[in-house]
Amino acid sequence: MSNLPRTPVETLHHIATLSEQMAQQAQRCDLPFIAYLLSMASQEARAELKKAGFPVAPDQAARMGNVVQ
DSSP: OOSSOOOHHHHHHHHHHHHHHHHHHHHTTOHHHHHHHHHHHHHHHHHHHHHTTOOOOOOHHHHHOOSOO
């Protein structure tokens, strides 16, 4: 993830790219990679919300341990 701010359009494009990758991997039944992409998308969405000033709950992965490594 880059530290440079994204425009809303760039953020939506990035999410669409991740969604397309997940769809391709789902066709191959590559569940570990899908889990990785979901984790990455979640982290990026959390960071974008935080930058926009929305209150963000603590990351549950930090408390539960990272499932996808």
